[in-house]
Amino acid sequence: MAEQNAGPDVAEHQVHADGKGQRLVVLSGIQPSGKLHLGNYFGAVKQYLELIEQGHECYYFLANYHALTTIRNRQELLDLTWQAAVDYVALGLDPERCYIYRQSDLPEVCELQWILTTITPMGLLERCHAYKDKVAQGLPADHGLFAYPVLQAADILIVSANLVPVGQDQKQHIEVTRDIAQRFNRIYGEVLTVPEPYIRADAAVVPGTDGRKMSKSYGNTIDLFAPENVVRKQIFGIVTDSATVEEPKDPDRSTLYQILKLFCTPEEAREWAERFRRGGLGYGEVKRVLFEKFMEELGPARRRREELSRDPDYIEEVLRYGAVRAREVGAALVRRVRDAVGIPNR
DSSP states (O other), X not given: OOSTTSOSSOOOOOOOOOTTSOOOEEEEEEOOSSOOBHHHIIIIIHHHHHHHHTTOEEEEEEOHHHHTTTOOOHHHHHHHHHHHHHHHHHTTOOTTTSEEEEGGGOTHHHHHHHHHHTTOOXXXXXXXXXHHHHHHTTOOOOHHHHHHHHHHHHHHHTTTOSEEEOOGGGHHHHHHHHHHHHHHHHHHOSOSOOOEEEOOTTOOOOBOTTSSBOOGGGTOOOBXXXXXXXXXXXXXXXXXXXXXXXXXXXXXXXXHHHHHGGGSOHHHHHHHHHHHHHSOOOHHHHHHHHHHHHHHHHHHHHHHHHXXXXXXXXXXXXXXXXXXXXXXXXXXXXXXXXXXXXXXXX
């Protein structure tokens, strides 16, 4: 350890400048409602790793309060939250260079959520697509889902995040947070940092095995840490058309090609696209290559995960250290918010 109480072999962050010469606060979270999959890896985790490399102050949390909107089993929630922490560390989120914590280990976030709720217009929440989509499908929607964007805003604002990495389809979440922060600042003064979405132009949109967006809720995932035989079954289950080996195939309309190219260099992707168009290529061959590339890319993380899963004390120490830092920052922000709105600080 760097210091006796510093954390799990956690040294002080090294400050590096990004392209603009700034070190920014970055925050993102994942809801531990299922196993991590390729969509999480290419759509989020790889961005997280890049932002760490740029030297920003990065907070990556496990949103177990949010998960209560879908998981109503105590042990399942505990297990999934812990497993997500193991996954994060195995994938390279280095606790010496970023902060990983459970949302519930920062209880101040719920106080901030309530204060933000008091100034959040109903119409803003009614327009949020997650709630609207669920209601449109005839599914039951509770207050947790309706108020979800305010808790999400509190997650972001409590660490004064400047950047929030998201996919294009999640941009609305950050816009809601910005609206709430700006409204609070207009009423009570400039207390909250208004965040910006971090959306890479080349960010991957990962299709699932059925062609829809890869999502746990659709059951169309390729799981990062499933047993090898399960991963093989998921990859070989990718839906393809009925074209014969000899027939030309359109790579732009192929879910299989769209997933394969995520593992390829630009040159390799062009070569595979040409093979699709030329004909003489069987889908079975492509799936075998995809499986090999998956194991090559994720193999080190899968082996690291096996090691980490045998050391639960280390994972808990990683979470404890991240929570200490997040609470230090978050409690200071909540004190400023309480003072601004007229609630005495303890």
